[in-house]
Amino acid sequence: MAYPKGKLSEEKVFKDPVHRYVHVRDGLIWDLIGTREFQRLRRIKQLGTTYLTFHGAEHSRFNHSLGVYEIVRRIVDDVFKGRPEWDEGERELVLSAALLHDLGHGPFSHSFEKVFHLDHELFTRDIILGQTEVNEVLRRVSDDFPKHVAEVIAKTYQNKQVVSLISSQIDADRMDYLQRDAYYTGVSYGHFDMERILRVMRPREDQIVMKQSGMHAVEDYIMSRYQMYWQVYFHPVTRSAEVILTKILHRAKELHETGYIFTHAPVHFYSIFEGNVTTEDYIKLDESIVLFYFQAWEDEEDHVLADLCRRFMNRRLFQYTEFNPNEEMTKYFKLTALFKEAGIDPDYYLVVDSSSDLPYDFYRPGEEEERLPIHLLTQSGHIKELSRQSDIVDAISGKRRTDHKLYFPMDLIVDMSEKAEEKKAIMKLLGLG
Template structure:
């Protein structure tokens, strides 16, 4: 019996608020969970700075990764096994890719990536392929197995069915994070009938499809996703936390590049200040515990901007936000007024934009995602928006929103009454 199929003498289980239990029966999966690279995910929040607006959103990438693994395990063991187009020899590949798909996330994830131009998917692949504990475990299956797992995560593997289980418009990743994020933020938007969707999933040669009778459950899932994005992920206070952290890291990077002498040298951040080509070892040393330590230390720095921004983030003294139409003239006008007032607009005036596409379908020549397909009782495959009025109404429609962020109390304390009045007048027009 090959290592990849070796069962443990006793099943391991994790209690889980979303799936009740996460079941681990394979030695391969258990050994991956115990690696230091996977354990690091306990120290990376799933939702970054969202805990500043949803106080219970403290769950981790570790929790989510186990959840994605559990959904894929159920797909295979409860639904796919024995069906046409599914070959159980691909079970280890699918389970490992599901478990490790977020392995390369950095502290505060997407905010960190924007400042330091890193790519968590690239680092996920490098961790899997590099001299790591994860790589050593995967290599016991075969010398080529780490490359296979990395290729699934990179969406370049020849097995499109396995890729679609983990990365598509209705995949294990999304089904877990919608429910998990809803649970930990305390909202009801992420609720949908995952049990029905799972029961009606069917493997085909290149993708997972849904039986036609499951269309309404998929409608519910897509609407849940839409609500979660606009009510939770894009919540203006949630975005405000990310905006502030972005400016803290931006300031620290600029100071390092100009030779500023930090009281506490941020040695684990220095590789990121120097280059976006950071080694895997240096990348793995940085987690949110380390970054939060630096944020605390920076409050006492001599640089007033770094000190103030760090204090604001640590103590949740966020910038005020206002709706905005994206008018370039308004941006230029406020930038000039902030500069005249002695307030650096690079750090204290932020225009934030975000958008989401609830559902997309294949459109040649356009960056689109593979559509969700239904399978009829006669075996015909139909794209879901052609069958659902609800989904058709949201298909291909991208919603975009803008907000501006600024420190209200700083504006009110501007000594020059003319400049202060001019800024307030422009801001009042936006409200």
């Protein structure tokens, strides 16, 4: 079943710094872009707190979602069109899923989810299937169309070709965010030859494969992803901002639970604090709302909440040092005790933060579906797994890299003039004395 409006009478275009233009010819896509739930993504940054490290990283999930849609549109309209292994009847479905795949992200997405035990993928599903403008548009195709879109995004849809275009180890989502994030942060790491990758993509049975002649472009993509994670996504300054953001949310929740009377009541947070957030409550939350409260809470009577909010809003971040939790927990416990003696709450001002990434993996039975490998199509028609053909990819396959940092407020330690012995001991343990 096709969308009743069919094609637009005139193509709409969005100017885009990464893809030059995003083309919209389908009434379905144009109407989805106009829904309140999709427009909300303009108010959610793609990279959370990264703008405090790379000042250009102000782009939104709206930008990114349009970019993912455009990559998928080019694949199905230009690369796959007319190929017998591709079902043209899946076109509207895969375009809709590409556009809506990040619909459920909240403000400062991953930090927010971690504190309140939320899952953006579940909210994406709830928005697509609930009483929303997005659902109303999707149901114009058919009553079960919203369900199929949600299944593609959840990676449970029966056609794995469709799923892999949106979510796999080389997909439109990753191809857009690597290039887009590199552009807006001003770094060179995330650039790779996407044009070449698109030209060598081929639909095969239940997967998407790459012609072996394009292997070097795929290697470049894998290494770009690896570099972006460690140079941008896991940057220690960004992580410091995330630590403070997380502690603000923890503190506000703790104060609410203990009956603290806020000068600026967090009415938008009540249902989240109490664990009964509705889809409508969630849709009303965006980063402008959160930042409004953070600015207001700078004047709260609770010293910890006010101080953390001032730090975040004015970019007075925590310092950090390397930390190995397997070898240095005794040092951490000593620091905790010294912080308490000095009147600094270690629950909020002494934080271990860890980052971990697996850049590429081959198939391992029982592992999550996302680890399905990238396959190469040889000239003889055989299909071979990427790391078996590429020495570069083989060198990093299955190798998880993990990094730990210990974050602390250097300014508070420096100001410990009345606690000279504790200050000296803390500085020594942190390797600063």
